[in-house]
Amino acid sequence: MSTTQSERLRELLEPLVSSQGLDLEEIEVDSVGRKRVLRVVVDSDAGADLDQIADVSRALSAKLDESDAMGEGEYTLEVGTPGAERELKEHRHYVRATDRLVKFQLGDGGELVARILSADDDGLDVEVPGVKGRRPTTRRLALADIAKARVQVEFNRKNKAEETQETQETEENAEEA
Incomplete structure (x- = not known):
């Protein structure tokens, strides 16, 4: 059974990354x-x-200098984090993306943009934004139904206080009408 260079590097580096209190996401x-x-x-x-x-x-x-995992030639080591529009692949990624807006590609071919409210071992509770003045709706997504998911960048997201104020104003206007 042959292993790829990435697999060998993962075996070598993952314990070291874990000892620093971090998860090795990608090599x-x-x-x-x-x-x-x-x-x-x-x-x-x-x-x-x-x-x-x-x-x-x-x-x-x-660690790499003391091993021959990268061979004899020169190389550059770049260490970083997943970035703003990270793809969600594992359960821990969904947990970390709680309260973030995510674009989901569903297994049935559908697509959904929703905010993750909570994540458990079976799936996600998400909030689908309302369209044209409608209220947001909640929905349950099973992890098995998600083909691909990617965090979306939000430039004009309202904070919780602004959202609460807007919801109260909308409810008051509805009651008056």
């Missing part, structure tokens, strides 16, 4: 001309700050 080795780049993506429930990224980067660099 990618790219060749650009004669140069190679090893990209390592880490995260945690609380996120990862720059100091943690720097610490894990130094630890990974030292």
Whole structure:
């Protein structure tokens, strides 16, 4: 049974990343001309700050230097976090995306944009935004029904206080009418 370089790197580096209190999300080795780049993506429930990224980067660099996992040639090590529009693949990703807007590709071919309210082992409770003045609706999604999910960037999201105020005003206007 042969293992790929990424699998060997994961076996070598995952315990080190875990010891730093982070999860190893992704490993990618790219060749650009004669140069190679090893990209390592880490995260945690609380996120990862720059100091943690720097610490894990130094630890990974030292571990890679003492092993032959990357071979003899030169390479660049890049360590970072998943980014704003991360793809959600594992249960912990959905938990971390609670209260975020997500675009879901469903197994039946459908598509849905909704905010994750909560996540458990069986699925997600989501809020589908209302359209044209309608109220948002809640819906349950089974994890097995999700083919692909990606966090959406929100530039003009209202904070909780603004949402509560807007909901109260809408209800008051409905009662007056």
